[in-house]
Amino acid sequence: MKIQxxxxLFALFILNCKNANTPNYDFGNYTYSTTGVRNDQNGTLLVKTMATGKNYEEVKKNALRKTLLDVMLKGITNGCSDCKKDPLFLNRQxxxxxxxxxxxxxxxxxxLEKYATITTELATWEQKRDLKYTQNQPFGFEVLVKYEDLKHLIKTSVLYEN
Incomplete structure (x- = not known):
């Protein structure tokens, strides 16, 4: 009886040890909206964004796409005051x-690569590894947007001649 x-107890101890090493990626109350970090004088804008996807390459592509969509259609409303920008399609969404x-x-x-570039990946190696198990895990990136080039493209577009 004592051996059983x-x-x-030994089996319960081993099972508890296994669950103790499970990574916990809690992003808390962080916002998933695109946030301005820095506005450079050369017409570029550094923003922080979050994206999800099935694999890491798709996550990076979605981050660039989400950033450009936010700059064009929503504008940058979070972050430091010199980073706040109106949407490039103001009143035309x-x-x-x-x-x-x-x-x-x-x-x-x-x-995507012409107008936006990922400068910093905020994901850890463990988060990238565990992506195959947690496909809804948001990953953070700092993205450099060529804001003035994008603005010039939209203004000179054949579709938007006033």
Whole structure:
């Protein structure tokens, strides 16, 4: 009887030790909206964004896409005061021309790398490794957006001649 009791306690101890090493990625009350970090004088804007995906390459692509969509359609409302920007499509978010422009903009494969670049990946190695188990895990990135180039592209676009 004493041996069985000892074996049961040992098994419970081992099972508890296994669960103690489970990583806990709690992002707490962090916002998942795009936040301005720094506005450079050369026309670039450094922002912090969060994205999800099925694999890490898809997460990075979604982060760039989300950042550009936020800059074009929502604007940057969080962050330091010199980073706050109005949407590039101000008062035109629901316009069919805007939807057509955005759809055509993202059809080009090289457009993400041309106007936005990931400078810092805020994910740990363990988070990247565990992505195959937790596909809804948000990953943070700092993205450098060529804001003035994007603004110039939209203003000179054939779709938006006033």
């Amino acid at each position: 009791y000892t074996l049961v 629901n316009d069919p021309k805007t939807k057509y422009f955005v759809q055509n903009f993202f059809e080009n494969k090289d457009v």
